[in-house]
Amino acid sequence: MKVNGTHYRSIWFDHDLSEVRIIDQRWLPHRFEVVSLTTLDAFATAIRDMWVRGAPLIGATAAYGMAIEMARDASDAAMNHAWDKLHTTRPTAINLKWALDRCRAALLPLPVDERAGAALQLAHEIADEDVEINRNIGLNGLEIIRQIAARKPAGEPVRLLTHCNAGWPATVDWGTATSPMYHAFEEGIPIHVWVDETRPRNQGAMTSWELGSHGISHSYITDNAGGHLMQQGMVDMVITGTDRTTATGDVCNKIGTYLKALAARDNGVPFYVALPSPTIDWTVRDGVAEIPIEDRPEREVTFALGKLTDGTIGEVQVAPDGSPGGNPAFDVTPARLVTGLITERGVAEASEAGLAKMFPDLKGRAQ
Ligand SMILES: CSC[C@@H](O)[C@@H](O)C(=O)COP(=O)(O)O
Numbered sequence: 002m003k004v005n006g007t008h009y010r011s012i013w014f015d016h017d018l019s020e021v022r023i024i025d026q027r028w029l030p031h032r033f034e035v036v037s038l039t040t041l042d043a044f045a046t047a048i049r050d051m052w053v054r055g056a057p058l059i060g061a062t063a064a065y066g067m068a069i070e071m072a073r074d075a076s077d078a079a080m081n082h083a084w085d086k087l088h089t090t091r092p093t094a095i096n097l098k099w100a101l102d103r104c105r106a107a108l109l110p111l112p113v114d115e116r117a118g119a120a121l122q123l124a125h126e127i128a129d130e131d132v133e134i135n136r137n138i139g140l141n142g143l144e145i146i147r148q149i150a151a152r153k154p155a156g157e158p159v160r161l162l163t164h165c166n167a168g169w170p171a172t173v174d175w176g177t178a179t180s181p182m183y184h185a186f187e188e189g190i191p192i193h194v195w196v197d198e199t200r201p202r203n204q205g206a207m208t209s210w211e212l213g214s215h216g217i218s219h220s221y222i223t224d225n226a227g228g229h230l231m232q233q234g235m236v237d238m239v240i241t242g243t244d245r246t247t248a249t250g251d252v253c254n255k256i257g258t259y260l261k262a263l264a265a266r267d268n269g270v271p272f273y274v275a276l277p278s279p280t281i282d283w284t285v286r287d288g289v290a291e292i293p294i295e296d297r298p299e300r301e302v303t304f305a306l307g308k309l310t311d312g313t314i315g316e317v318q319v320a321p322d323g324s325p326g327g328n329p330a331f332d333v334t335p336a337r338l339v340t341g342l343i344t345e346r347g348v349a350e351a352s353e354a355g356l357a358k359m360f361p362d363l364k365g366r367a368q
Pocket of ligand 1 (some may be wrong): 054055056057094164165166167168171172176177178204241242243244254255330
């Protein structure tokens with residue numbers, strides 16, 4: 002999508018430099034900075050420390066990390082080392098393992114001298130596929146927005162609430178939850194997006210930045226405002242992303258998503274999840290019991306990062322001296338609270354049968 006009129010993906014291969022480039026998201030939305038990743042260590046750091054983040058982008062970055070390592074050393078040992086190193090960076094988003102497994106399965110049978118070229122080609126394919134998946138999620142979500150718009154007085158906006166950043170910076174392009182918004186906007190359907198701040202990393206600021214860059218009406222709201230807005234009839238639809246969705250339709254996403262789903266259910270607001278198929282973990286049935294929830298550093302909670310009044314980016318301490326922080330980064334919304342899963346193939350019921358019907362060819366795939 003566009004930044005100051007220029008089209009960017011969140012990750013790309015610069016053919017002139019022969020380097021992988023990313024937007025360093027630690028500084029968004031206050032500073033737009035592009036950096037190169039040139040070593041396996043740099044890729045691992047970028048994923049772990051959230052220079053890149055969002056399940057689909059984490060997967061694409063891991064694939065490029067594998068390619069960079071294969072260019073250095075394409076032996077089986079180097080491939081397994083890269084798999085292990087990248088896999089341990091973040092535990093919750095399943096796209097990481099999905100991409101690494103896909104790379105290893107494709108590369109291992111090849112002669113060593115063919116692996117580097119094949120790995121780079123595969124990373125490009127994974128990135129391109131992500132763009133296409135998200136574009137199609139947008140078209141399928143657009144249909145839901147159209148239906149809501151058709152029930153409203155002409156000109157009245159469809160009001161969507163979203164949590165975290167499931168926008169284009171969290172993917173290679175388009176975003177998952179934001180893709181239907183972009184498509185609706187392009188079609189001229191008036192929309193307004195309530196954007197949850199999403200403490201502690203404030204991914205909502207990124208969502209607000211990208212929506213603002215495209216001229217989409219939005220409000221940046223506190224994480225606790227959603228329930229009130231729903232009670233007041235000010236939300237027509239919730240749409241979030243997901244980091245891992247089970248074979249039975251349980252949705253793991255950024256911490257706080259579950260509370261939004263509960264409030265949506267209590268107020269009769271449809272709760273949709275934008276789900277690319279690589280984010281389905283077909284090996285997990287009970288999301289609450291089985292999905293590993295990332296526990297992130299307490300400093301992310303006890304301090305807040307932002308633009309200071311002098312324009313520099315810095316941290317301020319928000320917790321009292323000595324108070325420990327707690328920082329579970331994701332939660333699980335049970336399938337029963339999910340109205341539908343907007344996939345690249347259509348809207349699936351959040352259930353084992355619904356996902357199996359939509360993806361009969363993928364069902365049972367080992368992650
Ligand atoms: C399209 S991205 C869906 C999710 O990955 C997103 O909502 C999210 O939870 C991102 O978490 P993050 O911790 O920023 O990587």
